[in-house]
Amino acid sequence: MEIIENARFDEERALYARRNLALKGVTFAGERDGESPLKECSDILVEDSVFSLRYPMWHDSRLTIRNSRLEESSRAPIWYSDDVRIESSVIHGPKAIRECGNVAISSSDIVSAEFLWKSRNIRISSSSVEAEYFALDGENIGIDKVTFKGKYSFQYVKGGSVTSSRMDTKDAFWHADGLTIRDSLVKGEYLAWYSRNLTFINCRIIGTQPFCHASGLRLIDCSLEEADLAFEKSEVDATLTEPIDSIKNPRRGTIRVPAVKDVIMDDPLAEGRIVISCR
Numbered sequence: 693m694e695i696i697e698n699a700r701f702d703e704e705r706a707l708y709a710r711r712n713l714a715l716k717g718v719t720f721a722g723e724r725d726g727e728s729p730l731k732e733c734s735d736i737l738v739e740d741s742v743f744s745l746r747y748p749m750w751h752d753s754r755l756t757i758r759n760s761r762l763e764e765s766s767r768a769p770i771w772y773s774d775d776v777r778i779e780s781s782v783i784h785g786p787k788a789i790r791e792c793g794n795v796a797i798s799s800s801d802i803v804s805a806e807f808l809w810k811s812r813n814i815r816i817s818s819s820s821v822e823a824e825y826f827a828l829d830g831e832n833i834g835i836d837k838v839t840f841k842g843k844y845s846f847q848y849v850k851g852g853s854v855t856s857s858r859m860d861t862k863d864a865f866w867h868a869d870g871l872t873i874r875d876s877l878v879k880g881e882y883l884a885w886y887s888r889n890l891t892f893i894n895c896r897i898i899g900t901q902p903f904c905h906a907s908g909l910r911l912i913d914c915s916l917e918e919a920d921l922a923f924e925k926s927e928v929d930a931t932l933t934e935p936i937d938s939i940k941n942p943r944r945g946t947i948r949v950p951a952v953k954d955v956i957m958d959d960p961l962a963e964g965r966i967v968i969s970c971r
């Protein structure tokens with residue numbers, strides 16, 4: 693493997709289509725402001741380096757990034773790439789990852805609008821993420837021990853999991869299908885509308901009007917706080933551990949809850965059962 697150390701590149705496509713290359717202490721920045729320095733590369737190791745140029749890593753394969761920074765100026769830094777590993781790094785470029793596959797991110801700080809769109813087989817662990825739109829239209833997205841802040845997360849995602857995480861989000865999991873959320877805090881309004889086959893296990897869920905127009909929804913030993921008009925027109929099997937403010941017109945299924953302040957059943961098609969069950 694060729695090694696490049698302590699160098700600076702600012703020209704267009706500076707290391708285009710290189711193979712078997714290790715970059716250590718390299719900076720991609722400068723007056724020429726060249727784009728796409730590592731486009732169409734493979735088997736690349738990047739350590740202790742800084743990216744300040746646009747579109748640095750497109751159409752790459754077998755890419756490992758460690759202890760490095762993708763600055764805010766590195767717009768759309770990783771697109772159309774496969775087999776990407778990012779460890780102990782800062783990812784602040786907007787639209788950071790798109791249409792990528794087999795990506796693993798650990799111990800990293802992520803601030804990126806439109807982060808992780810249309811990507812598949814993704815794992816993020818022990819990291820912080822701030823993104824207005826997170827993982828839109830993704831497939832098999834897994835996060836573990838992640839602190840997340842943003843608005844529209846996991847929309848149209850198919851398959852995946854969230855474990856031991858804290859999510860401060862809004863309109864999350866809309867149209868999502870086949871995810872399991874376990875041992876997590878999920879805070880946000882209008883949670884999981886139009887979703888299919890979602891399972892929440894041992895979660896604390898905070899926010900107004902959750903779980904409407906959902907099908908195949910399961911809640912196991914979860915609490916709902918500040919939740920009014922919940923489960924409207926949904927097919928649901930839920931066991932709740934704490935009282936809830938109000939439930940409105942569940943379409944089908946059973947909701948077991950210690951107490952509910954208000955039950956609204958004014959839709960003739962609402963056949964869901966509400967069981968007051970003190971455990």
